[in-house]
Amino acid sequence: MIDRVLGRYVIVSKLGEGGMGAVYRARDQVLQRDVALKFLAQGLAQDAQRLLLAEARAASALSHPNICTVHEVGEVDGEFYIVMELIDGKPLSALIGSGLAYQAIMRYGAQIAGALAHAHGRNVIHRDLKSANVIVTPEGLAKVLDFGLARRLAGLGKDEVTRTLEHLESHGSLSGTLSYMPPEVLCGQPGDHRGDLWALGVMLYEAAAGHLPFRGQTVFELSDAILHGAPPPLPARIPPGLASVIQRCLAKEPAQRYQRAGELQAALEAVQSAVFTPAPAGEPHGLRTTVHRGIKHLQVRDGDTLLLVGTMKGVFLLRSQSRERWDVAGPYFHGQAAYAMAYDGRAGRHRLWASNVGVWGAFLRCSDDYGRTWTNPPDAPIRFPAESGATLKNIWQVCPGRTSEPEVMYCGVEPAALYESRDDGETWSLVRGLFDHPHRPRWAPGAGGLTLHTILLDPQNSERMYVAISAGGVYATEDGGRTWQARNRGVRVVHTPEKYPEFGQCVHKIAMHPARPERLFLQNHWGLYRSDNCGECWQDIANGVPSDFGFAMAMHPHNPDCVYIVPIESDEFRCAPEGSLRVYRTRNAGESWEALARGLPQKGAYETVLRDALTVDSLSPAGVYLGTRSGQLFGSADEGKTWKKLLDGLPPIVCVKAAVVGARPASRPPRTARRSSPPKKNKAPRKR
Amino acid sequence: MPVAFLIPGALRSFAGGQRQVVIEATPATVADALAELWTRHPGIRDRVATEQGQIREHINVFVGNENIRDTGGLQTPVEDGAEISIIPAISGGLTKEDYSPRLPASIIEK
Numbered sequence: 001m002i003d004r005v006l007g008r009y010v011i012v013s014k015l016g017e018g019g020m021g022a023v024y025r026a027r028d029q030v031l032q033r034d035v036a037l038k039f040l041a042q043g044l045a046q047d048a049q050r051l052l053l054a055e056a057r058a059a060s061a062l063s064h065p066n067i068c069t070v071h072e073v074g075e076v077d078g079e080f081y082i083v084m085e086l087i088d089g090k091p092l093s094a095l096i097g098s099g100l101a102y103q104a105i106m107r108y109g110a111q112i113a114g115a116l117a118h119a120h121g122r123n124v125i126h127r128d129l130k131s132a133n134v135i136v137t138p139e140g141l142a143k144v145l146d147f148g149l150a151r152r153l154a155g156l157g158k159d160e161v162t163r164t165l166e167h168l169e170s171h172g173s174l175s176g177t178l179s180y181m182p183p184e185v186l187c188g189q190p191g192d193h194r195g196d197l198w199a200l201g202v203m204l205y206e207a208a209a210g211h212l213p214f215r216g217q218t219v220f221e222l223s224d225a226i227l228h229g230a231p232p233p234l235p236a237r238i239p240p241g242l243a244s245v246i247q248r249c250l251a252k253e254p255a256q257r258y259q260r261a262g263e264l265q266a267a268l269e270a271v272q273s274a275v276f277t278p279a280p281a282g283e284p285h286g287l288r289t290t291v292h293r294g295i296k297h298l299q300v301r302d303g304d305t306l307l308l309v310g311t312m313k314g315v316f317l318l319r320s321q322s323r324e325r326w327d328v329a330g331p332y333f334h335g336q337a338a339y340a341m342a343y344d345g346r347a348g349r350h351r352l353w354a355s356n357v358g359v360w361g362a363f364l365r366c367s368d369d370y371g372r373t374w375t376n377p378p379d380a381p382i383r384f385p386a387e388s389g390a391t392l393k394n395i396w397q398v399c400p401g402r403t404s405e406p407e408v409m410y411c412g413v414e415p416a417a418l419y420e421s422r423d424d425g426e427t428w429s430l431v432r433g434l435f436d437h438p439h440r441p442r443w444a445p446g447a448g449g450l451t452l453h454t455i456l457l458d459p460q461n462s463e464r465m466y467v468a469i470s471a472g473g474v475y476a477t478e479d480g481g482r483t484w485q486a487r488n489r490g491v492r493v494v495h496t497p498e499k500y501p502e503f504g505q506c507v508h509k510i511a512m513h514p515a516r517p518e519r520l521f522l523q524n525h526w527g528l529y530r531s532d533n534c535g536e537c538w539q540d541i542a543n544g545v546p547s548d549f550g551f552a553m554a555m556h557p558h559n560p561d562c563v564y565i566v567p568i569e570s571d572e573f574r575c576a577p578e579g580s581l582r583v584y585r586t587r588n589a590g591e592s593w594e595a596l597a598r599g600l601p602q603k604g605a606y607e608t609v610l611r612d613a614l615t616v617d618s619l620s621p622a623g624v625y626l627g628t629r630s631g632q633l634f635g636s637a638d639e640g641k642t643w644k645k646l647l648d649g650l651p652p653i654v655c656v657k658a659a660v661v662g663a664r665p666a667s668r669p670p671r672t673a674r675r676s677s678p679p680k681k682n683k684a685p686r687k688r
Numbered sequence: 689m690p691v692a693f694l695i696p697g698a699l700r701s702f703a704g705g706q707r708q709v710v711i712e713a714t715p716a717t718v719a720d721a722l723a724e725l726w727t728r729h730p731g732i733r734d735r736v737a738t739e740q741g742q743i744r745e746h747i748n749v750f751v752g753n754e755n756i757r758d759t760g761g762l763q764t765p766v767e768d769g770a771e772i773s774i775i776p777a778i779s780g781g782l783t784k785e786d787y788s789p790r791l792p793a794s795i796i797e798k
Contacts, residue, residue, distance in 0.1 A: 384740075
């Protein structure tokens with residue numbers, strides 16, 4: 001074979017033997033450079049060969065620093081060969097040894113995920129990703145080989161897979177390919193790009209542990225481990241953030257994995273910066289903590305009602321046993337604005353979340369001891385990827401996930417984007433499906449900036465979620481965040497000539513009752529609406545309110561027909577109408593509204609209640625609370641009938657949240673929960 | 689000759705409580721000096737710079753008395769023995785401790 005000439009190439013030496021065929025170093029006599037030349041395995045059926053060639057040609061269109069470039073696909077005397085970039089380096093499989101340093105795993109992992117994102121975006125799936133197929137150069141670049149060359153397995157049925165497995169076993173390459181094969185492909189399904197994310201997870205695990213996650217002596221044992229087994233725990237030196245990224249890649253169900261390689265890349269980049277310094281043992285979340293001294297902290301007992309009050313200059317916490325008298329503590333985070341707060345009572349926790357923003361940037365912090373100590377991560381865990389050019393301005397919403405997924409958290413940020421955490425808020429990844437939405441470049445900022453400020457999770461359907469963006473409108477996903485559709489039909493826009501555009505609405509708040517997740521209420525920048533079909537279309541419900549302009553909206557905890565709002569006079573004069581601060585309530589889903597004003601200031605009260613400064617607790621009768629821009633905090637323990645001033649003289653209030661300690665986080669509605677059907681129409685373009 | 693960073697009150701908890709951090713290296717530019725600073729004290733990085741590597745809008749960095757925004761930004765050359773100050777702009781961010789070091793700290797980081 002040496003010195004053989006194929007067109008412009010002369011074979012110089014043999015580099016190795018792969019499953020697909022032998023690989024040679026060859027000299028390109030025209031361009032005067034060395035290349036790698038690979039012969040495709042002999043004896044393939046013509047169809048299979050043609051398929052392989054088509055794939056190789058598709059792969060030759062890929063151009064990415066972490067993908068080995070395919071220069072040419074050629075044929076001589078019925079023998080097919082591929083000419084590729086010659087890479088100086090070592091296969092990752094040879095570097096792993098007893099496990100790589102976690103920094104290297106994250107670095108190579110993010111590079112490989114970037115390569116997959118590039119290829120998947122061009123409809124090229126690898127299907128045979130393994131540590132032997134990644135070369136690491138002396139400069140520290142990971143290069144993925146053999147893109148698109150394993151298509152063969154895709155079209156095979158179950159019997160053929162079995163035959164292929166037998167073939168693999170008989171050829172002694174069992175640990176080569178099968179160990180990386182995703183469960184769905186083992187089950188005979190065609191599999192998709194998420195199979196590559198599984199394979200990358202297997203590689204990351206292998207690099208972390210020094211051995212494969214699933215092992216067996218026979219094909220049967222190995223297949224069984226892949227299909228049903230849990231990988232052994234990773235060594236303690238692997239940071240929990242990285243471990244949970246790997247774990248998510250290795251979810252048996254493709255829908256439970258990262259849905260796009262870009263998300264995985266973002267998650268790996270995020271953990272890369274999050275573990276800058278190893279965490280000292282024993283600290284909550286493994287992050288540095290801040291101890292607030294000189295503050296009389298709250299003494300909280302089970303059954304107490306807590307109020308979390310975020311202001312422009314810090315956080316205040318209130319507690320009460322009876323909702324009559326309130327103890328107050330604060331200010332926490334001196335001088336920093338807290339636009340987002342949340343209480344997380346899932347899985348036996350009692351965790352407070354607060355966002356901080358000031359001249360030093362925006363950070364998310366939490367406390368498990370009612371404010372005595374707060375996490376203070378050295379590195380900002382929520383960050384935009386470098387290639388986006390975006391910088392985090394503020395965190396507008398913190399939203400614990402569903403009760404069934406107690407490790408999941410969501411965040412809405414400015415500039416408008418959704419972040420997701422699968423490890424209790426320790427590491428966060430950008431939800432790419434929304435960030436890459438074709439509408440995004442045309443979203444426009446409102447007075448408060450371009451923000452994603454509301455997140456609603458359908459408690460009955462874990463694939464469905466709604467977000468509200470000012471000014472982009474309402475968007476929904478029906479597939480767990482992979483794709484998003486604008487849901488704004490019927491919502492009027494005043495700031496553009498087109499009155500009913502597909503998107504661009506300046507939505508101020510949306511609300512949903514957990515027992516009626518198909519029904520949404522919406523307070524727009526002018527306009528009050530209800531949708532009975534998951535936001536597919538909206539109808540006006542501003543029946544008898546002094547103004548349909550407003551910011552805040554809150555759902556009654558038990559009655560799905562009951563919603564609270566605080567009308568504001570106009571876009572121009574953003575104060576309570578006629579200087580009288582009134583909450584309005586509907587108890588018939590918007591057919592009519594009644595004013596609730598007893599105990600609220602009615603003369604000269606040019607107050608503003610911002611979008612997150614109105615809330616309810618989960619007791620019965622429900623408590624309702626609001627904070628004003630002038631720093632007054634009001635509460636009602638009888639569903640809004642009568643109000644009392646709880647505090648005044650605070651900095652401008654931007655956020656009020658209520659929680660009952662030790663109570664179940666979601667209200668238990670008296671009605672029988674109804675399962676809703678997904679909306680029928682879907683006009684918005686879908687994004688891969 | 690080393691360079692010295694002056695650390696504002698709000699960030700001292702990330703520098704082991706120090707008001708001044710001396711970098712025993714010879715950075716050529718402010719960017720090099722900052723990279724040295726946050727290798728030693730990682731928590732400072734994300735509070736002074738954005739994720740895109742730019743100094744935050746309301747933070748100023750001075751080499752001696754010169755704001756680097758006027759002298760070439762992060763590429764501003766650093767002389768041996770230079771003193772580099774990180775100071776929040778007038779928009780807010782200085783603590784009482786920055787103004788009067790004798791006042792007791794009410795918020796102490798562990």
